[in-house]
Amino acid sequence: MSHIVDYLIHDPLGNVEGQLGDYDPVRLEEAEKNGMVFIAVMDDGERKLVKAADVSEPKQQNQYFTVAKPEYVDERTRATVAVFDAVAAIIDPQPATADETGEEVAQADPVAAFRAALDALKELEANDD
Incomplete structure (x- = not known):
């Protein structure tokens, strides 16, 4: 009940x-x-x-509120955005670019970037305990 x-x-x-x-x-x-x-x-x-x-004051049932610091939220937001950016790079790859000298700029492997971003997000979640 x-x-x-x-x-x-x-x-x-x-x-x-x-x-x-x-x-x-x-x-x-x-x-x-x-x-x-x-x-x-x-x-x-x-x-x-x-x-x-x-109405009467409710009895506390071991339900406590945890207040998150802005840094905690910001860190997780950045990690989440990085994962979505990496997914976007896989879905919609951009053409190769060149630097000022005309040399092709090496692009990161989008799948490796996704895996790294996802691992970083999972690491944040694992450290929440």
Whole structure:
């Protein structure tokens, strides 16, 4: 059976909502009288409308939020983009180019570049433990 892990408060007029942090019954009733809507968030992701009188602070069920640092996200984004760039080079190879002297510039093997980029992304995932 699912259980409540969080509550949201929704303002239909402003079309905004946020995580409920104040569980004072008097304030909840007043908010409801002023048109606010309460939404219970279940552990399985389901959401249910509830009355202010039914709202109580949820018990923590060992569900903690992990905050990711921007560097963590940036590193993984760069690695993911590198994989897609390598796939694009395989799908749509570019013609050979020459440098200023007219000599052909050596191009990296697109399949090897893909494998290297994918390995780098997998390495990031493996180190998340």
